[in-house]
Amino acid sequence: MIRVRPARRSVLKGIGALAIVTATGPRAFAGPIRWDFTIYYGPGHAYTRLYTRFAEEVGKRTNGELDITVRTAGEMPFSATEAVTVAGQGQVAMALGYQGFIAGTTKIAAMPGLPFLMRNREETLKGMEVLLPYVEAAVGRFGARVLMWNGENWPQNLYGRGTPMTKLEDLDNQSARGSSPEQSDVIRHFGGAPVTLTTPEVPEAMNRGVIDAVFTGAANITGSKWTEFLDWGYICDLHGAPEYTLVNAEMYDELPEDMRGILEATVAEIRPAMADALKAANDESLSTLREELEIVDASAEDIKRYESDFVGYWENWAKDAGPDGAEALARIRDALGK
Structure with a gap:
């Protein structure tokens, strides 16, 4: 399970200000490792900027040896519903999978989308702590792994x-x-x-x-x-609306050990900062909508x-969400007191 530390800074400023840890030592490969990261947001979207800053931070910390390029909606010939399979098959190294869009391949990953089960930040964080290992196992069967998730501050x-x-x-x-x-x-x-x-x-x-x-x-x-x-x-x-940053498991495992550690450390520091930014973006947007709509x-x-x-x-849905569906739901309801 991914562990994260509490956020210490406001995000849009904080991501760029995080301490940089760099890769050191000679490499066996001739040039940078280049990964494409396909997302479903368009250019200029606030969330696109956040994922781009994450990719840039990884590049800085690895001295450019792990070069992640964010590909926005329409740049690659993949649907948002294909995130699990395109990442798992290695068609791209990374893909952003919104829990609703990937329900057809990994239904249990969509459990946060059950109506009125996890409605707010507190409930989603508690629920995802229980659910994440089940999601990791589900995407793992397709050859992918969860690098991080976001969305506790994005109510639908x-x-x-x-x-x-x-x-x-x-x-x-x-x-x-x-x-x-x-x-x-x-x-x-x-x-x-x-x-x-x-x-x-x-x-x-x-x-x-x-x-x-x-x-x-x-x-x-x-x-x-x-x-x-x-x-x-x-x-x-x-x-809530969790979205999973998925990475091809084989490509991840083939990274040099120190580079893999840098990637995980970057996730651990940036994930809380991204969550703060998403909350700020949602709060500001809702305030704007209250004025315009x-x-x-x-x-x-x-x-x-x-x-x-x-x-x-909820109960009927969980029965059809794979062998772990009912168990995961029962544990989440227990955690939430529902």
């Missing part, structure tokens, strides 16, 4: 155009984008028609009237400039009702 909420929704029951007879099968099940549960779209596909679908609403994080809206076609938001914190906050009574509605769903 409902945004759309037209008449604002004030409760999830307002999804009745509406079409909405779900970025995961679980979000689609929520839409369906409340009478809506789910449409599965990756991030780059949303704007055209919204503008063409294919969908009326979308589940996503606030920072993704501002980062992707979706306020141009959205009118409202319904804040219910459906679930009509925002409705779910009542405590509605949240309690939603959670009660989905307990049975």
Whole structure:
């Protein structure tokens, strides 16, 4: 399991200011090890900048001997749903796998996306401490490993155009984008028609009237400039949105031992800093959306009702999430008191 230390700095400044540990000694290979890291965010997105800074920091600490290039959405011929397989097969060295997008290959990795199970930072951190070893085992079967994860500060909420929704029951007879099968099940549960779209596909679908609403994080809206076609938001914190930085296991194992140690040390220091940055980005974005959109906050009574509605769903879902699904869910519910 990945262990991290508490953050000590504000991130956007802190990542660049971390102490640099460099690789030393002669190498058996002729030049730098070059890795491609495919992500699903576009150029200029706040999250793209964070992952780029991580890659640059690894390069600095290894004196350029491990050269990671971040490839944004559209640069490589892979879908966001293929992250586990393209990393595991070595088509790229690294891939960013959003828990909802990779549910088709490693369903247990999508457990944080169960509706109203892990809703906020505290719940997600507790839940992921239990879940991460199960996810590592699942992606390991495909030849990948989890280098780090992020997303405890990225709650998913409902945004759309037209008449604002004030409760999830307002999804009745509406079409909405779900970025995961679980979000689609929520839409369906409340009478809506789910449409599965990756991030780059949303704007055209919204503008063409294919969908009326979308589940996503606030920072993704501002980062992707979706306020141009959205009118409202319904804040219910459906679930957190962990995304896994995956690395090809064989390529990782073939790194020189000291370089591998530098990579892990960089993760350990930067991961908390990235989490702080993601929280700051989400908080700032939600504040911006409150000024630009009509925002409705779910009542405590509605949240309690939603959670009660989905307990049975959690249990049925876990039965189909592999041999460890039910055990992982039971341990997470115990940790969360749910």
